[in-house]
Amino acid sequence: MGRRYSRLRADLNILEISLSSSYxxxxxxxxxxxxxxxxIVFAPLIRAPxxxxxxxxxxxxxxxxxxxxxxxxxxxxxxxxxESGLTQTYITYPVKRADFxxxxxxxxxxxxxxxxxxxxxxxxxxxxxxxxxSLDELFFSILxxxxxxxxxxxxxxxxxxxxxxxxxxxxxxxxxxxxLSIAISIFSLFVYFSGIKEFFYLSALLNxxxxxxxxxxKGSSVLPGGIVVxxxxxxxVLVLLGHYAINIVLLxxxxxxxxxxxxx
Amino acid sequence: xxxxxxxxxxxxxxxxxxxxxxxxxTALRFPMPYGTDYxxxxxxxxxxxxxxxDRFYRYDVEVELSKSCHLVACIYIPNYTRTYPLIDVExxxxxxxxxxxxxxxxxxxxxxxxxxxMNMTAVYAATGNYHKFSYESxxxxxxxxxxxxxxxxxxxFRYASRVNVYxxxxxxxxxxxxxxxxxxxGIVLAAGRAVHDVKRLLLKxxx
Numbered sequence: 085m086g087r088r089y090s091r092l093r094a095d096l097n098i099l100e101i102s103l104s105s106s107y108x109x110x111x112x113x114x115x116x117x118x119x120x121x122x123x124i125v126f127a128p129l130i131r132a133p134x135x136x137x138x139x140x141x142x143x144x145x146x147x148x149x150x151x152x153x154x155x156x157x158x159x160x161x162x163x164x165x166x167e168s169g170l171t172q173t174y175i176t177y178p179v180k181r182a183d184f185x186x187x188x189x190x191x192x193x194x195x196x197x198x199x200x201x202x203x204x205x206x207x208x209x210x211x212x213x214x215x216x217x218s219l220d221e222l223f224f225s226i227l228x229x230x231x232x233x234x235x236x237x238x239x240x241x242x243x244x245x246x247x248x249x250x251x252x253x254x255x256x257x258x259x260x261x262x263x264l265s266i267a268i269s270i271f272s273l274f275v276y277f278s279g280i281k282e283f284f285y286l287s288a289l290l291n292x293x294x295x296x297x298x299x300x301x302k303g304s305s306v307l308p309g310g311i312v313v314x315x316x317x318x319x320x321v322l323v324l325l326g327h328y329a330i331n332i333v334l335l336x337x338x339x340x341x342x343x344x345x346x347x348x
Numbered sequence: 349x350x351x352x353x354x355x356x357x358x359x360x361x362x363x364x365x366x367x368x369x370x371x372x373x374t375a376l377r378f379p380m381p382y383g384t385d386y387x388x389x390x391x392x393x394x395x396x397x398x399x400x401x402d403r404f405y406r407y408d409v410e411v412e413l414s415k416s417c418h419l420v421a422c423i424y425i426p427n428y429t430r431t432y433p434l435i436d437v438e439x440x441x442x443x444x445x446x447x448x449x450x451x452x453x454x455x456x457x458x459x460x461x462x463x464x465x466m467n468m469t470a471v472y473a474a475t476g477n478y479h480k481f482s483y484e485s486x487x488x489x490x491x492x493x494x495x496x497x498x499x500x501x502x503x504x505f506r507y508a509s510r511v512n513v514y515x516x517x518x519x520x521x522x523x524x525x526x527x528x529x530x531x532x533x534g535i536v537l538a539a540g541r542a543v544h545d546v547k548r549l550l551l552k553x554x555x
Contacts, residue, residue, distance in 0.1 A: 100355070103358075107358075109358070109361075110361070112358065112361075112362055113358075113361045113362055113364075113365040114365070116362045116363075116365040116366050116369070117365040117366070117368065117369040118369070119369075120366055120369035120370055120373065121369040121372065121373045122373075124369070124370060124373035124374060124377055124523075125373045125376055125377045126377075127377065199362070202366070203366070206366065206370070206526065209526070210370070210522050210523060210526055
Protein backbone atom coordinates (compact mmCIF):
# COMPACT_ATOMS: atom_id res chain seq x y z
CA MET A 85 0.00 0.00 0.00
CA GLY A 86 2.79 2.34 1.02
CA ARG A 87 4.68 1.54 -2.17
CA ARG A 88 1.62 2.30 -4.33
CA TYR A 89 1.09 5.56 -2.49
CA SER A 90 4.67 6.67 -3.07
CA ARG A 91 4.36 5.79 -6.75
CA LEU A 92 1.21 7.83 -7.02
CA ARG A 93 2.93 10.76 -5.32
CA ALA A 94 5.86 10.46 -7.69
CA ASP A 95 3.45 10.38 -10.65
CA LEU A 96 1.65 13.45 -9.36
CA ASN A 97 4.93 15.26 -8.79
CA ILE A 98 6.07 14.56 -12.34
CA LEU A 99 2.67 15.63 -13.63
CA GLU A 100 2.86 18.88 -11.69
CA ILE A 101 6.41 19.64 -12.87
CA SER A 102 5.55 18.80 -16.48
CA LEU A 103 2.42 20.94 -16.41
CA SER A 104 4.10 23.95 -14.86
CA SER A 105 7.14 23.75 -17.16
CA SER A 106 5.11 23.24 -20.35
CA TYR A 107 2.37 25.73 -19.60
CA UNK A 108 3.76 28.65 -17.66
CA UNK A 109 1.21 31.20 -16.49
CA UNK A 110 -0.63 32.60 -18.48
CA UNK A 111 0.01 30.42 -21.56
CA UNK A 112 -2.86 28.02 -20.95
CA UNK A 113 -5.24 30.82 -19.97
CA UNK A 114 -4.30 32.83 -23.08
CA UNK A 115 -4.73 29.78 -25.26
CA UNK A 116 -8.18 29.05 -23.81
CA UNK A 117 -9.14 32.66 -24.48
CA UNK A 118 -7.96 32.61 -28.10
CA UNK A 119 -9.55 29.23 -28.83
CA UNK A 120 -12.95 30.73 -28.08
CA UNK A 121 -12.44 34.34 -29.00
CA UNK A 122 -11.57 33.99 -32.69
CA UNK A 123 -14.13 31.35 -33.66
CA ILE A 124 -16.91 33.41 -32.02
CA VAL A 125 -15.75 36.68 -33.62
CA PHE A 126 -15.51 35.13 -37.08
CA ALA A 127 -18.45 32.72 -36.77
CA PRO A 128 -20.94 35.08 -38.44
CA LEU A 129 -18.76 35.08 -41.56
CA ILE A 130 -18.89 31.33 -41.91
CA ARG A 131 -21.52 29.92 -44.22
CA ALA A 132 -21.81 26.41 -42.94
CA PRO A 133 -25.27 24.99 -42.40
CA UNK A 134 -24.04 21.81 -40.75
CA UNK A 135 -22.24 21.28 -37.48
CA UNK A 136 -19.50 19.20 -39.09
CA UNK A 137 -18.78 21.93 -41.67
CA UNK A 138 -18.92 24.65 -39.02
CA UNK A 139 -16.40 22.81 -36.82
CA UNK A 140 -14.04 22.34 -39.79
CA UNK A 141 -14.23 25.97 -40.96
CA UNK A 142 -14.38 27.79 -37.62
CA UNK A 143 -11.61 25.80 -35.98
CA UNK A 144 -9.13 25.60 -38.86
CA UNK A 145 -6.82 28.14 -37.23
CA UNK A 146 -7.10 26.78 -33.65
CA UNK A 147 -6.38 23.25 -34.92
CA UNK A 148 -3.29 24.55 -36.74
CA UNK A 149 -2.12 26.42 -33.62
CA UNK A 150 -2.72 23.35 -31.47
CA UNK A 151 -0.61 21.31 -33.85
CA UNK A 152 2.25 23.78 -33.47
CA UNK A 153 1.84 23.85 -29.70
CA UNK A 154 1.95 20.06 -29.51
CA UNK A 155 4.96 19.98 -31.80
CA UNK A 156 6.91 22.46 -29.68
CA UNK A 157 5.77 20.86 -26.43
CA UNK A 158 6.90 17.40 -27.45
CA UNK A 159 10.19 18.58 -28.88
CA UNK A 160 11.08 20.52 -25.76
CA UNK A 161 9.43 18.53 -22.98
CA UNK A 162 10.34 15.10 -24.34
CA UNK A 163 13.35 15.34 -26.68
CA UNK A 164 15.13 18.14 -24.83
CA UNK A 165 14.63 16.42 -21.47
CA UNK A 166 16.18 13.25 -22.88
CA GLU A 167 19.04 15.33 -24.30
CA SER A 168 19.72 17.05 -20.97
CA GLY A 169 19.53 13.79 -19.00
CA LEU A 170 16.41 14.81 -17.08
CA THR A 171 14.41 11.83 -18.31
CA GLN A 172 17.08 9.50 -16.99
CA THR A 173 16.74 11.12 -13.57
CA TYR A 174 12.95 10.87 -13.69
CA ILE A 175 12.89 7.18 -14.46
CA THR A 176 15.13 6.46 -11.48
CA TYR A 177 12.18 7.65 -9.34
CA PRO A 178 9.75 5.02 -8.07
CA VAL A 179 7.70 5.54 -11.20
CA LYS A 180 6.86 3.13 -13.97
CA ARG A 181 8.12 3.94 -17.44
CA ALA A 182 4.58 3.50 -18.77
CA ASP A 183 3.29 6.02 -16.21
CA PHE A 184 6.01 8.47 -17.14
CA UNK A 185 5.33 8.37 -20.88
CA UNK A 186 1.58 8.53 -20.26
CA UNK A 187 2.09 11.67 -18.15
CA UNK A 188 4.14 13.20 -20.95
CA UNK A 189 1.39 12.31 -23.45
CA UNK A 190 -1.26 13.70 -21.14
CA UNK A 191 0.58 17.00 -20.74
CA UNK A 192 1.87 17.33 -24.31
CA UNK A 193 -1.21 16.12 -26.18
CA UNK A 194 -4.04 15.69 -23.71
CA UNK A 195 -4.21 19.23 -22.32
CA UNK A 196 -4.29 21.18 -25.63
CA UNK A 197 -6.58 18.65 -27.29
CA UNK A 198 -9.03 18.72 -24.36
CA UNK A 199 -9.02 22.50 -24.44
CA UNK A 200 -9.67 22.51 -28.18
CA UNK A 201 -12.49 19.97 -27.88
CA UNK A 202 -14.05 22.05 -25.11
CA UNK A 203 -13.83 25.22 -27.22
CA UNK A 204 -15.36 23.42 -30.22
CA UNK A 205 -18.22 22.13 -28.09
CA UNK A 206 -18.97 25.52 -26.51
CA UNK A 207 -18.82 27.59 -29.72
CA UNK A 208 -20.81 25.06 -31.74
CA UNK A 209 -23.44 24.82 -29.02
CA UNK A 210 -23.77 28.60 -29.02
CA UNK A 211 -23.91 28.85 -32.80
CA UNK A 212 -26.41 26.08 -33.32
CA UNK A 213 -28.56 26.12 -30.22
CA UNK A 214 -31.17 28.34 -31.83
CA UNK A 215 -31.26 26.37 -35.05
CA UNK A 216 -31.07 22.99 -33.42
CA UNK A 217 -28.53 20.23 -33.76
CA SER A 218 -28.12 16.66 -32.65
CA LEU A 219 -25.63 15.72 -29.97
CA ASP A 220 -24.29 12.82 -32.02
CA GLU A 221 -23.51 15.23 -34.89
CA LEU A 222 -21.58 17.43 -32.48
CA PHE A 223 -19.80 14.48 -30.87
CA PHE A 224 -18.71 12.87 -34.15
CA SER A 225 -17.73 16.21 -35.69
CA ILE A 226 -15.42 17.00 -32.77
CA LEU A 227 -14.03 13.47 -32.78
CA UNK A 228 -13.32 13.73 -36.52
CA UNK A 229 -11.70 17.16 -36.25
CA UNK A 230 -9.33 15.93 -33.54
CA UNK A 231 -8.47 12.60 -35.16
CA UNK A 232 -5.79 13.75 -37.56
CA UNK A 233 -4.38 16.11 -34.93
CA UNK A 234 -3.87 13.16 -32.56
CA UNK A 235 -2.36 11.06 -35.33
CA UNK A 236 0.22 13.72 -36.24
CA UNK A 237 0.95 14.37 -32.56
CA UNK A 238 1.76 10.70 -32.02
CA UNK A 239 4.09 10.79 -35.03
CA UNK A 240 5.83 13.85 -33.50
CA UNK A 241 6.16 12.01 -30.19
CA UNK A 242 7.76 9.02 -31.94
CA UNK A 243 10.25 11.35 -33.60
CA UNK A 244 11.06 13.08 -30.30
CA UNK A 245 11.72 9.71 -28.64
CA UNK A 246 13.89 8.50 -31.52
CA UNK A 247 15.86 11.69 -32.17
CA UNK A 248 16.38 12.63 -28.50
CA UNK A 249 17.46 16.16 -29.38
CA UNK A 250 15.02 19.04 -29.00
CA UNK A 251 15.97 21.29 -31.93
CA UNK A 252 16.57 18.46 -34.36
CA UNK A 253 13.33 16.71 -33.36
CA UNK A 254 11.44 19.97 -33.91
CA UNK A 255 12.96 20.45 -37.38
CA UNK A 256 12.33 16.89 -38.49
CA UNK A 257 8.78 16.96 -37.10
CA UNK A 258 7.98 20.15 -39.03
CA UNK A 259 9.39 18.65 -42.23
CA UNK A 260 7.44 15.44 -41.70
CA UNK A 261 4.29 17.39 -40.93
CA UNK A 262 4.52 19.11 -44.32
CA UNK A 263 5.33 15.86 -46.10
CA LEU A 264 2.43 14.02 -44.45
CA SER A 265 -0.01 16.88 -45.14
CA ILE A 266 1.02 17.05 -48.78
CA ALA A 267 0.89 13.26 -49.14
CA ILE A 268 -2.62 13.13 -47.64
CA SER A 269 -3.76 16.00 -49.90
CA ILE A 270 -2.36 14.27 -52.99
CA PHE A 271 -4.03 11.03 -51.93
CA SER A 272 -7.33 12.88 -51.43
CA LEU A 273 -7.01 14.40 -54.91
CA PHE A 274 -6.29 10.98 -56.35
CA VAL A 275 -9.36 9.61 -54.55
CA TYR A 276 -11.45 12.46 -55.92
CA PHE A 277 -10.36 12.06 -59.51
CA SER A 278 -10.43 8.27 -59.45
CA GLY A 279 -14.13 8.49 -58.63
CA ILE A 280 -13.96 5.21 -56.72
CA LYS A 281 -16.07 5.21 -53.58
CA GLU A 282 -13.94 2.64 -51.76
CA PHE A 283 -10.92 4.91 -52.02
CA PHE A 284 -12.98 7.64 -50.40
CA TYR A 285 -13.44 5.44 -47.33
CA LEU A 286 -9.76 4.63 -47.36
CA SER A 287 -8.78 8.30 -47.42
CA ALA A 288 -11.31 8.97 -44.64
CA LEU A 289 -9.28 6.62 -42.46
CA LEU A 290 -6.54 9.25 -42.60
CA ASN A 291 -8.85 12.26 -42.50
CA UNK A 292 -12.18 11.28 -40.90
CA UNK A 293 -13.65 14.77 -41.34
CA UNK A 294 -14.53 13.75 -44.91
CA UNK A 295 -16.77 10.88 -43.92
CA UNK A 296 -18.52 12.81 -41.13
CA UNK A 297 -19.22 15.61 -43.63
CA UNK A 298 -20.44 13.10 -46.20
CA UNK A 299 -22.81 11.53 -43.67
CA UNK A 300 -24.30 14.63 -42.05
CA UNK A 301 -24.19 17.06 -44.99
CA LYS A 302 -25.90 14.54 -47.19
CA GLY A 303 -25.03 14.92 -50.85
CA SER A 304 -22.13 17.29 -50.23
CA SER A 305 -19.48 14.74 -51.19
CA VAL A 306 -19.74 14.30 -54.90
CA LEU A 307 -17.07 12.57 -56.95
CA PRO A 308 -16.59 13.33 -60.65
CA GLY A 309 -19.28 11.78 -62.78
CA GLY A 310 -21.92 12.73 -60.24
CA ILE A 311 -21.13 9.81 -57.91
CA VAL A 312 -22.56 10.87 -54.56
CA VAL A 313 -20.86 9.38 -51.51
CA UNK A 314 -23.54 8.77 -48.92
CA UNK A 315 -22.17 6.60 -46.14
CA UNK A 316 -24.52 4.98 -43.65
CA UNK A 317 -24.25 5.72 -39.93
CA UNK A 318 -22.53 2.36 -39.34
CA UNK A 319 -20.00 3.02 -42.10
CA UNK A 320 -19.21 6.45 -40.65
CA VAL A 321 -18.76 5.04 -37.15
CA LEU A 322 -16.64 2.17 -38.48
CA VAL A 323 -14.32 4.54 -40.37
CA LEU A 324 -13.99 6.75 -37.28
CA LEU A 325 -13.27 3.70 -35.15
CA GLY A 326 -10.74 2.56 -37.75
CA HIS A 327 -9.03 5.94 -37.60
CA TYR A 328 -8.84 5.91 -33.82
CA ALA A 329 -7.71 2.27 -33.89
CA ILE A 330 -4.70 3.44 -35.96
CA ASN A 331 -4.05 6.09 -33.29
CA ILE A 332 -4.35 3.55 -30.48
CA VAL A 333 -1.95 1.17 -32.25
CA LEU A 334 0.52 4.05 -32.67
CA LEU A 335 0.16 4.89 -28.97
CA UNK A 336 0.64 1.25 -27.96
CA UNK A 337 3.79 1.03 -30.10
CA UNK A 338 5.18 4.19 -28.49
CA UNK A 339 4.48 2.94 -24.95
CA UNK A 340 5.89 -0.50 -25.73
CA UNK A 341 9.00 1.07 -27.25
CA UNK A 342 9.49 3.38 -24.28
CA UNK A 343 9.03 0.52 -21.80
CA UNK A 344 11.23 -2.08 -23.49
CA UNK A 345 13.67 -0.53 -25.92
CA UNK A 346 14.12 3.08 -25.00
CA UNK A 347 17.55 4.08 -23.69
CA UNK A 348 17.78 7.68 -22.51
CA UNK B 349 -7.01 19.11 0.36
CA UNK B 350 -6.58 22.87 0.57
CA UNK B 351 -3.21 22.55 -1.16
CA UNK B 352 -4.78 20.58 -3.98
CA UNK B 353 -7.54 23.19 -4.30
CA UNK B 354 -4.93 25.94 -4.60
CA UNK B 355 -2.89 23.93 -7.10
CA UNK B 356 -5.97 23.21 -9.22
CA UNK B 357 -6.67 26.93 -9.33
CA UNK B 358 -5.12 27.11 -12.80
CA UNK B 359 -8.18 25.23 -14.04
CA UNK B 360 -10.27 28.05 -12.57
CA UNK B 361 -8.17 30.65 -14.40
CA UNK B 362 -8.67 28.73 -17.66
CA UNK B 363 -12.42 28.54 -17.06
CA UNK B 364 -12.53 32.29 -16.34
CA UNK B 365 -10.58 32.92 -19.58
CA UNK B 366 -13.17 30.89 -21.50
CA UNK B 367 -16.04 32.90 -20.01
CA UNK B 368 -14.30 36.22 -20.71
CA UNK B 369 -13.54 35.14 -24.28
CA UNK B 370 -17.22 34.38 -24.87
CA UNK B 371 -18.33 37.72 -23.43
CA UNK B 372 -15.74 39.81 -25.24
CA UNK B 373 -16.05 37.99 -28.57
CA THR B 374 -19.84 38.29 -28.45
CA ALA B 375 -19.51 42.03 -27.99
CA LEU B 376 -16.93 42.36 -30.78
CA ARG B 377 -18.18 39.74 -33.21
CA PHE B 378 -18.61 40.58 -36.84
CA PRO B 379 -22.04 41.66 -37.90
CA MET B 380 -23.50 39.48 -40.55
CA PRO B 381 -22.25 41.07 -43.73
CA TYR B 382 -24.77 39.50 -46.02
CA GLY B 383 -25.04 42.03 -48.74
CA THR B 384 -27.42 41.93 -51.56
CA ASP B 385 -27.11 38.97 -53.79
CA TYR B 386 -29.38 40.09 -56.50
CA UNK B 387 -30.03 43.76 -56.94
CA UNK B 388 -29.88 44.77 -60.53
CA UNK B 389 -33.51 44.29 -61.29
CA UNK B 390 -34.96 47.07 -63.30
CA UNK B 391 -38.67 46.79 -62.90
CA UNK B 392 -41.12 49.45 -63.44
CA UNK B 393 -42.62 49.79 -60.03
CA UNK B 394 -40.69 48.06 -57.35
CA UNK B 395 -37.08 47.58 -56.53
CA UNK B 396 -36.34 44.33 -54.91
CA UNK B 397 -33.36 42.92 -53.19
CA UNK B 398 -33.18 39.20 -52.72
CA UNK B 399 -30.93 37.88 -50.07
CA UNK B 400 -30.63 34.22 -49.41
CA UNK B 401 -29.44 32.80 -46.17
CA ASP B 402 -28.41 29.40 -45.10
CA ARG B 403 -29.74 28.50 -41.76
CA PHE B 404 -29.98 31.55 -39.69
CA TYR B 405 -32.58 32.37 -37.20
CA ARG B 406 -32.98 36.02 -36.61
CA TYR B 407 -32.53 38.87 -39.01
CA ASP B 408 -32.06 42.46 -38.13
CA VAL B 409 -32.62 44.06 -41.47
CA GLU B 410 -31.56 47.64 -41.99
CA VAL B 411 -32.46 49.38 -45.19
CA GLU B 412 -31.10 52.78 -45.97
CA LEU B 413 -32.63 54.27 -49.06
CA SER B 414 -31.36 56.96 -51.34
CA LYS B 415 -34.67 58.72 -50.96
CA SER B 416 -37.85 58.34 -49.02
CA CYS B 417 -39.50 55.11 -50.03
CA HIS B 418 -42.05 52.69 -48.77
CA LEU B 419 -40.47 49.45 -47.68
CA VAL B 420 -42.00 46.07 -48.20
CA ALA B 421 -40.12 43.18 -46.77
CA CYS B 422 -41.29 39.84 -47.95
CA ILE B 423 -39.97 37.04 -45.90
CA TYR B 424 -40.16 33.30 -45.80
CA ILE B 425 -38.51 31.49 -48.55
CA PRO B 426 -38.29 27.96 -47.20
CA ASN B 427 -34.83 26.85 -46.31
CA TYR B 428 -34.09 24.44 -49.09
CA THR B 429 -30.48 23.99 -48.10
CA ARG B 430 -31.53 21.82 -45.18
CA THR B 431 -33.59 19.56 -47.37
CA TYR B 432 -31.55 19.58 -50.52
CA PRO B 433 -27.98 20.45 -49.64
CA LEU B 434 -26.79 19.44 -53.08
CA ILE B 435 -28.78 22.15 -54.70
CA ASP B 436 -27.62 25.64 -54.08
CA VAL B 437 -30.31 27.79 -52.59
CA GLU B 438 -29.79 30.28 -55.41
CA UNK B 439 -31.10 27.67 -57.79
CA UNK B 440 -34.08 26.94 -55.62
CA UNK B 441 -35.17 30.51 -55.12
CA UNK B 442 -37.09 31.18 -58.23
CA UNK B 443 -35.80 34.64 -58.95
CA UNK B 444 -37.60 35.07 -62.20
CA UNK B 445 -40.94 34.14 -60.64
CA UNK B 446 -40.41 36.64 -57.84
CA UNK B 447 -39.30 39.32 -60.25
CA UNK B 448 -42.23 38.64 -62.52
CA UNK B 449 -44.67 38.74 -59.64
CA UNK B 450 -43.22 42.00 -58.39
CA UNK B 451 -42.95 43.57 -61.82
CA UNK B 452 -46.61 43.06 -62.61
CA UNK B 453 -47.83 44.72 -59.44
CA UNK B 454 -48.72 48.35 -59.36
CA UNK B 455 -49.95 48.75 -55.78
CA UNK B 456 -48.74 47.62 -52.42
CA UNK B 457 -51.82 45.48 -51.99
CA UNK B 458 -51.16 43.70 -55.26
CA UNK B 459 -47.58 43.16 -54.26
CA UNK B 460 -48.63 41.74 -50.92
CA UNK B 461 -51.10 39.34 -52.56
CA UNK B 462 -48.57 38.25 -55.17
CA UNK B 463 -45.95 37.46 -52.57
CA UNK B 464 -48.35 35.73 -50.24
CA UNK B 465 -49.48 33.54 -53.11
CA MET B 466 -45.84 32.53 -53.42
CA ASN B 467 -45.87 31.43 -49.81
CA MET B 468 -44.00 34.46 -48.52
CA THR B 469 -44.91 36.54 -45.53
CA ALA B 470 -45.02 40.24 -46.27
CA VAL B 471 -43.99 42.77 -43.66
CA TYR B 472 -44.61 46.43 -44.27
CA ALA B 473 -42.58 49.26 -42.92
CA ALA B 474 -43.49 52.93 -42.93
CA THR B 475 -42.33 55.42 -45.51
CA GLY B 476 -38.91 56.89 -44.92
CA ASN B 477 -35.26 56.78 -45.80
CA TYR B 478 -34.34 54.34 -43.10
CA HIS B 479 -36.13 51.16 -42.20
CA LYS B 480 -35.31 48.57 -39.68
CA PHE B 481 -37.07 45.41 -38.72
CA SER B 482 -36.35 42.06 -37.18
CA TYR B 483 -37.72 38.70 -38.06
CA GLU B 484 -37.25 35.37 -36.39
CA SER B 485 -37.77 31.95 -37.81
CA UNK B 486 -35.94 28.70 -37.99
CA UNK B 487 -36.97 27.96 -41.54
CA UNK B 488 -35.78 30.84 -43.59
CA UNK B 489 -33.83 30.33 -46.75
CA UNK B 490 -34.03 33.85 -47.98
CA UNK B 491 -35.49 37.24 -47.66
CA UNK B 492 -36.87 39.66 -50.21
CA UNK B 493 -36.80 43.36 -49.56
CA UNK B 494 -38.82 45.49 -51.92
CA UNK B 495 -38.98 49.24 -51.93
CA UNK B 496 -41.45 51.52 -53.57
CA UNK B 497 -41.52 55.24 -53.94
CA UNK B 498 -44.88 56.39 -52.62
CA UNK B 499 -44.62 59.84 -54.13
CA UNK B 500 -45.57 58.68 -57.57
CA UNK B 501 -48.69 57.07 -58.86
CA UNK B 502 -46.88 54.57 -60.95
CA UNK B 503 -43.79 54.64 -58.87
CA UNK B 504 -40.45 54.04 -60.42
CA PHE B 505 -38.30 52.11 -58.10
CA ARG B 506 -35.40 53.41 -56.19
CA TYR B 507 -32.85 50.96 -55.07
CA ALA B 508 -32.29 50.32 -51.51
CA SER B 509 -28.83 51.79 -51.32
CA ARG B 510 -27.82 49.53 -48.50
CA VAL B 511 -29.39 46.44 -47.11
CA ASN B 512 -27.63 44.90 -44.20
CA VAL B 513 -28.84 41.64 -42.90
CA TYR B 514 -27.46 40.67 -39.58
CA UNK B 515 -28.07 37.05 -38.94
CA UNK B 516 -27.42 36.60 -35.30
CA UNK B 517 -25.98 33.17 -35.14
CA UNK B 518 -24.52 33.73 -31.73
CA UNK B 519 -27.30 35.60 -29.99
CA UNK B 520 -26.14 37.64 -27.04
CA UNK B 521 -28.66 36.01 -24.72
CA UNK B 522 -27.15 32.62 -25.40
CA UNK B 523 -23.65 34.00 -24.91
CA UNK B 524 -24.65 35.41 -21.53
CA UNK B 525 -26.55 32.30 -20.54
CA UNK B 526 -23.50 30.21 -21.41
CA UNK B 527 -20.77 32.42 -20.02
CA UNK B 528 -22.24 33.51 -16.68
CA UNK B 529 -22.37 29.98 -15.17
CA UNK B 530 -18.90 29.27 -16.64
CA UNK B 531 -17.58 32.48 -15.07
CA UNK B 532 -19.14 31.58 -11.72
CA UNK B 533 -17.58 28.12 -11.85
CA GLY B 534 -14.22 29.63 -12.76
CA ILE B 535 -14.35 32.07 -9.85
CA VAL B 536 -15.16 29.25 -7.42
CA LEU B 537 -12.31 27.11 -8.76
CA ALA B 538 -9.79 29.93 -8.91
CA ALA B 539 -10.62 31.69 -5.63
CA GLY B 540 -8.11 29.75 -3.50
CA ARG B 541 -5.28 30.19 -5.94
CA ALA B 542 -6.11 33.84 -6.56
CA VAL B 543 -5.90 34.60 -2.82
CA HIS B 544 -2.66 32.65 -2.63
CA ASP B 545 -1.20 34.47 -5.65
CA VAL B 546 -2.21 37.88 -4.33
CA LYS B 547 -0.63 37.12 -0.94
CA ARG B 548 2.58 36.03 -2.67
CA LEU B 549 2.59 39.17 -4.78
CA LEU B 550 2.10 41.38 -1.72
CA LEU B 551 4.97 39.61 0.04
CA LYS B 552 7.18 40.21 -2.97
CA UNK B 553 6.22 43.86 -3.05
CA UNK B 554 6.94 44.26 0.67
CA UNK B 555 10.43 42.88 0.16
